[in-house]
Amino acid sequence: xxxxxxxxxxxxxxxxxxxxxxxxxxxxxxxxxxxxxxxxxxxxxxxxxxxxxxxxxxxxxxxxxxxxxxxxxxxxxxxxxxxxxxxxxxxxxxxxxxxxxxxxxxxxxxxxxxxxxxxxxxxxxxxxxxxxxxxxxxxxxxxxxxxxxxxxxxxxxxxxxxxxxxxxxxxxxxxxxxxxxxxxxxxxxxxxxxxxxxxxxxxxxxxxxxxxxxxxxxxxxxxxxxxxxxxxxxxxxxxxxxxxxxxxxxxxxxxxxxxxxxxxxxxxxxxxxxxxxxxxxxxxxxxxxxxxxxxxxxxxxxxxxxxxxxxxxx
Amino acid sequence: xxxxxxxxxxxxxxxxxxxxxxxxxxxxxxxxxxxxxxxxxxxxxxxxxxxxxxxxxxxxxxxxxxxxxxxxxxxxxxxxxxxxxxxxxxxxxxxxxxxxxxxxxxxxxxxxxxxxxxxxxxxxxxxxxxxxxxxxxxxxxxxxxxxxxxxxxxxxxxxxxxxxxxxxxxxxxxxxxxxxxxxxxxxxxxxxxxxxxxxxxxxxxxxxxxxxxxxxxxxxxxxxxxxxxxxxxxxxxxxxxxxxxxxxxxxxxxxxxxxxxxxxxxxxxxxxxxxxxxxxxxxxxxxxxxxxxxxxxxxxxxxxxxxxxxxxxxxxxxxxxxxxxxxxxxxxxxxxxxxxxxxx
Numbered sequence: 001x002x003x004x005x006x007x008x009x010x011x012x013x014x015x016x017x018x019x020x021x022x023x024x025x026x027x028x029x030x031x032x033x034x035x036x037x038x039x040x041x042x043x044x045x046x047x048x049x050x051x052x053x054x055x056x057x058x059x060x061x062x063x064x065x066x067x068x069x070x071x072x073x074x075x076x077x078x079x080x081x082x083x084x085x086x087x088x089x090x091x092x093x094x095x096x097x098x099x100x101x102x103x104x105x106x107x108x109x110x111x112x113x114x115x116x117x118x119x120x121x122x123x124x125x126x127x128x129x130x131x132x133x134x135x136x137x138x139x140x141x142x143x144x145x146x147x148x149x150x151x152x153x154x155x156x157x158x159x160x161x162x163x164x165x166x167x168x169x170x171x172x173x174x175x176x177x178x179x180x181x182x183x184x185x186x187x188x189x190x191x192x193x194x195x196x197x198x199x200x201x202x203x204x205x206x207x208x209x210x211x212x213x214x215x216x217x218x219x220x221x222x223x224x225x226x227x228x229x230x231x232x233x234x235x236x237x238x239x240x241x242x243x244x245x246x247x248x249x250x251x252x253x254x255x256x257x258x259x260x261x262x263x264x265x266x267x268x269x270x271x272x273x274x275x276x277x278x279x280x281x282x283x284x285x286x287x288x289x290x291x292x293x294x295x296x297x298x299x300x301x302x303x304x305x306x307x308x309x310x311x312x313x314x
Numbered sequence: 315x316x317x318x319x320x321x322x323x324x325x326x327x328x329x330x331x332x333x334x335x336x337x338x339x340x341x342x343x344x345x346x347x348x349x350x351x352x353x354x355x356x357x358x359x360x361x362x363x364x365x366x367x368x369x370x371x372x373x374x375x376x377x378x379x380x381x382x383x384x385x386x387x388x389x390x391x392x393x394x395x396x397x398x399x400x401x402x403x404x405x406x407x408x409x410x411x412x413x414x415x416x417x418x419x420x421x422x423x424x425x426x427x428x429x430x431x432x433x434x435x436x437x438x439x440x441x442x443x444x445x446x447x448x449x450x451x452x453x454x455x456x457x458x459x460x461x462x463x464x465x466x467x468x469x470x471x472x473x474x475x476x477x478x479x480x481x482x483x484x485x486x487x488x489x490x491x492x493x494x495x496x497x498x499x500x501x502x503x504x505x506x507x508x509x510x511x512x513x514x515x516x517x518x519x520x521x522x523x524x525x526x527x528x529x530x531x532x533x534x535x536x537x538x539x540x541x542x543x544x545x546x547x548x549x550x551x552x553x554x555x556x557x558x559x560x561x562x563x564x565x566x567x568x569x570x571x572x573x574x575x576x577x578x579x580x581x582x583x584x585x586x587x588x589x590x591x592x593x594x595x596x597x598x599x600x601x602x603x604x605x606x607x608x609x610x611x612x613x614x615x616x617x618x619x620x621x622x623x624x625x626x627x628x629x630x631x632x633x634x635x636x637x638x639x640x641x642x643x644x645x646x647x648x649x650x651x652x653x654x655x656x657x658x
Contacts, residue, residue, distance in 0.1 A: 066445065089620065115495075126352060131424075142356065153373050153374050153375065155375050155638075155639075155641045157639055157641075157642075160431065160432060165434075165637065168432075168434050168435050169438070170436070171405045171435045172405070172408055172409055172410055172439070175407075175409050176411075177407070179387070192370075192373055194375060194406060194407050194638065195406045196406055196633070196635050196636065196637075196638040196639055197406070197429065197432045197636075198429075198639065199431045199432065199459075199634075199636070200633070200634035200636075204633075204634075207641075207642070207645075209375070209641035209644075209645075211373075211374035211375065238433065244644075244645060244648045245648075247644070247648075257374075257378045258378050258379065258380065258381075259378065260370070260371070260372050260378075260379075260382050261382075263492075269374065271374075271644065273641070273644070273645055273648075302317050
């Protein structure tokens, strides 16, 4: 059997821990080479140690000193936007392939179902945000079924328990990065992202609502396109589903809407309501926001690792 | 930020911000100008202006405004001779980029609002507002959903980030005076003496003035109110009534009561295309503990899907929805439709 590609995760919080479990259980071409944290008492590091994954609690500096550092080809960064800039600079010097799960957005935005292989050879690829991974496929679904997508807006509601300190410190970057990716990856002329944390007990499953304003598309074609993309996302996130029928409303010239930065607009409003149930690898099923992010990162890394292995075998 | 009248209550008007909800965020620039001028001449301490859901709230989810926040803020800044121009910012909706833009056109005070258990998402925003030199307020919304102890913990976080004043905000108009007093007192006792406490009430259970007074008696020195109670749900504490009551109680403000009465009845009440009052729907908000801003969205969804507004609001309360989750109103209405279909 051929050796798998070794990877490491920086950040032993919710996202890093969930990703580690996914890699161990479901990756085709990857295996865990290291788990890197900064808190020696963190649950994520303890869990990694129990699973015989090499660990360090000394952050990026500790990672660079690990005996098997040189064998590691892929590094996932699940820290924060600020920490990622520092980490990436060090990792690039050593030629590591970096998958960025923070909203730092140094590398190109990657959403597997839209542009999974387009940026595969870039040294750093960015996974946008959890809300972006959940919603931008829907923006894209409307975009490809109409002539003009004037506006895309997303509302991501996540349970407070699933939002760790990194997520909470990066609300600003979440909005900026997601809004930008709605435009550049989703194809909307203008994007707006909203995130809401809900502390209800028991925790609520991640919900996402997508609103678009388009011109020159028919409702049936838009709906068909949405269902197709939902099915494609389900291949890597089985708990991704439409919660309600797609809603349409014509915005006519008698009551146009005034979109900030654009002005008065008319067109077809489409409302898409999703639920994202997690696979419960690390946090329970309510944390679909973890799942969609880590599944997208894993799908991207697995694809790259598969190509690398194929090249080595050739 | 030191204020000129430290021995008096700080009257924060919200007619042009919370009052955006009853007009679905559609005040014209002329309306904003005339109301702001009247408030300034009646000597309120500060005037809040922005989309009802804060800067950049102009969206499908919360309703598109008639103008951008920058335009509205600039008009208020232009007519205010002494009142502080205030804006609202909800982390998760508005950004620091948006805050800098409204600061550039004259906003000098900002309330950074989070759900009452999620204060730790406000750090970047509070720190940035302080760096801009703005009067910086932490605004803990839906305070009925947290215990006094939890509110204290969250208020301390905002204080530690640099907030100079912390509001105990009854966004659902669901608190009774005794509960309001208990919460304000707990927060007052826990924070540094120089950190001010503020109260923001909604009138859904007819407690608008009573809760404001309860908060003041428990140690709050800033109080939100609006002309004719213009605000989400059954509205906020009516400013003119509050000033009259405070005067009767011997509490000092700088406000001119008769000017406020005139502005309320001549300028604001005529704009209420849906009466701002305690009725079946707005009472349901207070009773079920639902975010007051949901009212007009729930009424619109009820009309679109032929459902009952009260049923929608009660279900939102059961689901523990928080401020910002207006999209779930459509979800609830569609579920009611489905259930009806299944029953038929």
